[in-house]
Amino acid sequence: DAGITQSPRHKVTETGTPVTLRCHQTENHRYMYWYRQDPGHGLRLIHYSYGVKDTDKGEVSDGYSVSRSKTEDFLLTLESATSSQTSVYFCAISDWRTDRGEKLFFGSGTQLSVL
């Protein structure tokens, strides 16, 4: 299994509070992604990173920010959580160099509930 860990696995929080989810990899992969998965929508890209301090927005980035200060860590922050951000969040990593990383690897997911 690829070395990718998400934390926490489960989180319950209140509306208006800040929340940070962490994705940690030990594979030295260049690309890291944050997705949310909701019924009827599939996986939707929130933000992604193509290197340290290089990030870009996905299709559902409003209300979320990210940071990548080290290759191995990609943090997703909800500055002020809302009920619409209740979802399952997945981190993914990949590396498109031909000598490694033929596949896309996912973390186990974080179930976030905003009450």
Next chain:
Amino acid sequence: KNEVEQSPQNLTAQEGEFITINCSYSVGISALHWLQQHPGGGIVSLFMLSSGKKKHGRLIATINIQEKHSSLHITASHPRDSAVYICAVNSWDDKIIFGKGTRLHILP
């Protein structure tokens, strides 16, 4: 219109049947992935394709770049194949775009 479309959305079949799941995309891609997600479980990568065909056990994935179409086939299907199968593409701007998935249920 979604950039990645899968069909069917839901599929129920009897054990032993040959299964085909289709994926069409409308963007330029560098690669296409087929992923599997079991209920309540994580997401596992099955294949990454940039051309032609790949086979792993009872699973076969094909891609036609000119037609912007890929298929995932399962031969001799089994109840343990029941899962959601997701098609995803690498677009040229480094994003990965997902289809909404096909929910497969194999009856014993």
